[in-house]
Amino acid sequence: MKIDDRFYMQLALGEAWRYQGLTYPNPAVGCCVVKEGRILAVEAHHKAGESHAELWAMLAAYEALEGREAAVDSADADAVYDFLQTVPEELFRGVSLYVTLEPCAHHGRTPSCAWALSRFPLHRVVVATADPIPGHGGGLEILADHGIEVATGVCEEEARELLEPFLIWQERAFVLFKLAQTTNGRIGGGYLSSPESLEHVHRLRAVVDELLIGGSTVRTDRPTLDCRFVDQKRAPNVCIYSRQNEFDRSIPLFGVSDRQVRITDDIEPLLDRPSFLLVEGGEGMLKALQDRIDWLLLYQTPKLSAHPLSYNVDQKLKYLHHASIGVDLILWSRFE
Amino acid sequence: MKIDDRFYMQLALGEAWRYQGLTYPNPAVGCCVVKEGRILAVEAHHKAGESHAELWAMLAAYEALEGREAAVDSADADAVYDFLQTVPEELFRGVSLYVTLEPCAHHGRTPSCAWALSRFPLHRVVVATADPIPGHGGGLEILADHGIEVATGVCEEEARELLEPFLIWQERAFVLFKLAQTTNGRIGGGYLSSPESLEHVHRLRAVVDELLIGGSTVRTDRPTLDCRFVDQKRAPNVCIYSRQNEFDRSIPLFGVSDRQVRITDDIEPLLDRPSFLLVEGGEGMLKALQDRIDWLLLYQTPKLSAHPLSYNVDQKLKYLHHASIGVDLILWSRFE
Known part of the structure; x- marks a missing residue:
């Protein structure tokens, strides 16, 4: 195995994938911090409004170098930013960062990562791919202006795959079809997944704009489609794709509070709107949406x-x- | 992500899995070499008769520290052993090794790894699991006697899974059932796998004692069952499991030179013999052998x-x- 830039970037990518989709509307981003070959931290952005990957990772790197925990909430971007301002610059001399996406240049919901990093005498900042949004970017320039060596294009293809949902949901609906199956592709027979998989689905449901489900699945499975495994109060709005408007209103999904349910046989407007759409269903739904599905998310269970x-x-x-x-x-695939 | 002993051992385990089965009759073993947190090498044992994981990894670590290639064949255990004797001891001061299995203590087909390591002022040798074969072992004692700190039990469960085929094939046949399928579990429709998967199967065929296949698969698929993708002259002996002795002898598998083919409806003696048995077949063979299959090896293709x-x-x-x-x-599973 080669221990090179790609190795460190792969660690950052792997960590970022753990939060794929969950960072909506932000992109999933990972960051690996290395000092003279020693891996200090591998962290990722978890959730929109919280610390970006670079802030998580720099705080963890601080803790690794100092051998003690910092008295600051890693998720709180402002707090981490302020804390990093107080860290002696020399602590991070010779440190390199591997980031799957160019550090942000402007102060938005959270402080600018490029500015946070620029005060340290870093050795290198290596990014997999530049910020793809026109008018964004500039993070590498800020770093270079501060005398930090920058490089780009390490694992670029993998990083673009990681970013794909983010790029799609700027333009139209990103359509993620979710299935739980046995190892030989069976989708019937009750709950198939581990508690961790079920929790992951519920985390996704808590962030998506709308949950799309087929009418026949609603009638057969009588689902609730809420986020109860992650103690999240907000259940997603549900769109039932059906030619027939009649449903038994005692099906649990209709009883979830603070949720809109609509029934339609025309989902085109839904697909055109920039958004994150999670689809749950079986063969019928898969076939009906086949040309519009972006990615398949498979939870495959060991039986x-x-x-x-x-x-x-x-x-x-x-x-x-x-x-x-x-x-x-857990297996993420693109429909080709 | 925590960067700790488990992190380095996981790297060693992951590398070892790349050679699972292929090291027969040796166990699959991986080794990660670290100096003050810097990963110098992650290597594994490839093949019986060649260098053990520790020799591969120490040679790669030498190359990482010196920044140049050594003029020695990494696979040649004697050559690497001799080369390491010439390396200044101080080069490896402070170096730690993470090995998935206790380094071997006695000189067999290849020189003893524990002796090779013991002359260096290493910081630590961490092993996932002690040598499970009675009368073997002693490697950690040799290292400790030379003043090297030793530790054991890091990722022990994962290491025991990695070792399981080795432990089984000491006692009886290790039965590995191989299947190639689509993502939704379909096994028909011609070649399903990538060239890399096909090559991997052929590498396995080149090391197993016997290839077991169902009579109906032989009649339907008319396979060759050789190792042509890996340029290996020795094709495995084939045992056709069938109640009926009549086969069309123009089926290619009968025409492969230097191979024995036998047809039997009694495979009990085959299963009792300490050996490595690869089974290729479909539903019929899976059901016939269900109680005797140890592991399932699945090549799952992206469609x-x-x-x-x-x-x-x-x-x-x-x-x-x-x-x-x-x-x-590629997905390795145990039949539970």
Whole structure:
């Protein structure tokens, strides 16, 4: 195995993927901090409004170098920014950062990462890809103006895949189709997933703009479609895709408070709107939306099953990322 | 992410898994070399008769520290051992090794790793698990006797999973059932796998004692079952599991030179013999052997398919390891 720039960037990418989708409307970003080959920190952006990856990672690097915890909430961007202002510059001399995306240049909901970094005598800041949003960017320039060596393009393809949802949901709906299956592709037979997978779905539900589900799944499964596993009060609005308007209103999803439910057979307007759309359903929904699905999110559980329910569709994929989640496998793919 | 002993051991484990099975009859072993937090090398044992993981890794660490390649073949255990004897001891002062298995203590086909390491003023040797073979072991004692700090039990459960085939094939046949499938569990429709997956299968075929295949698969697929993708002359002996002795002898597998083919409906003797048995087949073979399969090796390809051929069986698994292999996913599971 080669221990090079790509190795450190892969660590940053892997950490970022843990929060893919969950950072909506922000992009998923990861950061690895290295000093003379020693990995000090690998962190990621968790959630919009909270610290960016660079702030998380610089705080963790501070703690690694000092051997003690800082009395500051890592998620609180303003607090971390202010804390980093008080750190002696020399502590980070010779430190390199590997960031999956160019550090932000302007103070938005959170302070500018490029400015936060620029006061330190860093060795290098390596980014996988420049900020793709026109008018943003400039972070590398700020760093270079402060005499920090910058480099770009390390693992650029992987970083662009990581960013893809972010780029799509600026323009139109990013359509993420979620499925839970056995290792041999069966989707029936009750709850299939580990508690960690179920929790992950609920975290996604808590951030998406709308949850799209097929009418037949609603009738068969009688789901609740809330976020109860993550203690999140806000349940997503639900759009039921159905030609038929009649539903048994005792199906739990209709009883969730603070939620809108609508039933429609025309989802085109939904797909055109810049947003994050999570789709839950089976074969019918997969086929109905096949040309409009961006990514498939698969929770694959460690069993083989003789249950007859599967899904029949021809579709080329590209695997983007896989990881363990509890005893399951989480697999992100692009519809090609 | 925590950068601790487990982090370095996970790197060693991940590298070792790349050679799972291929090291037969040796165990798969990985090694990560670290100096003051800087990762110098992550290497693994590739093949029986070649350098152990520690020798590969120490040579790579030498190259990382010296910034140049050593004029020695990394795979040649004797050559690496001799080369390491010439390295100034001080070069490795403060270096720590993370090894998934206790370094070997006695000179067998290859020189003893514990002796090779013991002449250096190492900081620590951390092993995931002690040598499980009675009468082996003693490697940690040699290192401790030379004043090197030793520790054991880091990622022990993961290391024992990695070692499981090795422990089984000492006692009886280790039965590895191989399947190639689409993401939704379809096993029909021609070659499903990436070139890298096919090559991996052929590498496995080149080391196993025997390849077990169902009679119906032989009749339907008319396979060759050789190792042509890895330029390996030795094709594995084949055992066809069938009640019926009649086969069309123009099926390519019968025409491979230097191979024995036998046809039997009694595989019990095969399963009792200490050996490494690779099973290729479909649903029929999976059901016939269900109680005797140790592990499932799945090559999962990035597409969904409407092809009707799948496999129906109820079986609990434990996912042991997953990795990318070309565009595919390789997934190792235990039958529970």
